[in-house]
Amino acid sequence: MMSLKPPASSILSVSQLNRSVSRLLGEQFFSVWVQGEISNLSAPASGHWYFSLKDANAQVRCALFKNQQRRSGFKPENGKQVLVKAQVSLYEPRGDYQLIVDSMEEAGDGALRRAFDALKTKLASEGLFAAEHKQPLPTLPQCIGVVTSPTGAAIRDILTVLKRRFAAIPVIIYPVTVQGDNAQFDIAQAIATANQMGDCDVLIIGRGGGSLEDLWAFNEERVARAIFASRIPVISAVGHETDFTIADFVADLRAATPSAAAEHATPNQQDWLLRFVQLESRLQNQLNRKLQQQQQKLDWLNKRLQAQHSGKKLARNQQRLSELQIRLSQAVRRQLLQRQNHLEAKTAKLWQFHPRQKLAGHQQHCDYLSQRLFAAVNQQIEKRQQSLLNASQTLHAVSPLATLNRGYALVSAPSSGQIIHSTAQLQIGKQVQVRLAEGRFNSQVIEILPG
Missing domain, CATH: 3.40.50.2300 (Response regulator)
Incomplete structure (x- = not known):
């Protein structure tokens, strides 16, 4: 049984195959973010870093060249979880698939902890944590x-x-x-x-x-x-x-x-109520002591009057005593009334803050704020959806694939992938690659026509 040999133009060398795969990977994965654990770290004399990123099920080779290392704020170590931004490529001499790393940072809490410590040091040096700025x-x-x-x-x-x-x-x-x-x-x-x-x-x-x-x-x-x-x-x-x-x-x-x-x-509300009760008790005790002192003074004056009893002097002293007794009684009642009024005013002021009086107003304000919040969220969602629609329409309008769908084609050199803009770049007998909206094919230049 004879095997059908493919045409020579469709047979690829290993170099051509690897070059095509490398170009395809670069086009499809120009820039990706990958997270994983560092292993097999190597730092040769060239200054470049070579390592693998792995997870529980797979691993991939990586290279971080010396001129890109300044973007990394830490030194990589085996076992560390990192997040890398990289280009997917193929090392053509060996056919190895690898990541060319542009930048690398610690994954998880490590980077956040460094940012926390840096900001804490900065603000502390500016005095934002100082005790003298604390308000009571x-x-x-x-x-x-x-x-x-x-x-x-x-x-x-x-x-x-x-x-x-x-x-x-x-x-x-x-x-x-x-x-x-x-x-x-x-x-x-x-x-x-x-x-x-x-x-x-x-x-x-x-x-x-x-x-x-x-x-x-x-x-x-x-x-x-x-x-x-x-x-x-x-x-x-x-x-x-x-x-x-x-x-x-x-x-x-x-x-x-x-x-x-x-x-x-x-x-604590109970502490304040207890304090008012204690103040009321102290006020009552002070009034009682004052009354006792005045009663003792009155008794002493009565005794002196009895000791100095005589005619008109007795009558004058008796009249004076009555006046003092009336004034004392009035003063005591007035002071007692003032203290009672003060206590009632304090009690009334405390009850002014009862939540029942303000609950309805606060509930209405809360409902108003909730309505505003929901309206703002819905407005933002509609705005973002319209922006996404406009961007999608604009992207489709300028897409080169849309141009190809209208019957146009892209012509490039098969070896370098360079786009051909002029017949000056062509030679009779050479092959070119033509890309259509769906698929691509190789063609040979038979004749160059004048423009």
């Missing part, structure tokens, strides 16, 4: 502001504690995102807004626990400077007791948890 918290705040996510567990914990400790103090919630690229801008803007409005005299900012990446919005320089610039005292309550962020160091007080922040921000 108000003894009895008139209003408490909370900058956090309106749907997270942290806001529920804070409101529960505030209601238990001093329900009469009003609370304003400044809803923000606490995670993601926009979180730092939302938090900084909320702090600035609270200062502009001036309704609160203490601010709690924070969120529940999470990884270092989850809490990163509170490690941003923008947020740190917004806290430092705040004229309102700020309590930082980010994550759990073991979590520390840049916001904790800049804030006027760091609380271990959101619940603990609510504890720090408010006095």
